[in-house]
Amino acid sequence: DIQMTQSPASLAASVGDTVTITCRASENIYYSLAWYQQKQGKSPQLLIYNANSLEDGVPSRFSGSGSGTHYSMKINSMQPEDTATYFCKQAYDVPWTFGGGTKLEIK
């Protein structure tokens, strides 16, 4: 199985900060990576797919990048509504696997 190592596990940022979350795959996943946002008590929502494609309706302050085994998601100008847990997921090979999550809070 492909292991997804996500970091950091948690972080706190101030409004307006740039936030970066990274995911490392145990093997090349050829851009087959998605990022999800899960707010407290809600189901996950898709933010980014194919490593860098923004899902419809997602604010443009979110962006994704990376290749091979290293991927990242960036939030330009953190907003209070971005408080959530973020997960990466590889869809290159079954079983599809998720990272452990990054809990993002407002400082």
Added chain:
Amino acid sequence: EVKLVESGGGLVQPGGSLKLSCAASGFTFSSYTMSWVRQTPEKRLEWVAYISNGGGSPYYPDTVKGRFTISRDNAKNTLYLQMSSLKSEDTAMYYCARHLLGGYAMDYWGQGTSVTVSS
């Protein structure tokens, strides 16, 4: 509006069975591949089953293979997950999710149904 509504969760004893349902609306259900994903009490996400839009080609991780069966009824716009030989580690919130057309990212998720396996 796309809606996915899960049902069927509950408390079940180890070794027991449970069948989850996911009622879909607001889109052409028969055109989309679907999955079930669970979230453990520790908040870890685990994909547990996938089915093609026509109902074939199911995939499962080894953790549930042979115990879980995914199916769908396109006439009823409903996805199912039959779970048997349940273990305590199957305790989780179970979500159904729709895949992007032509891809494997999950663009819509239901609100989840809770399964607790305990004696």
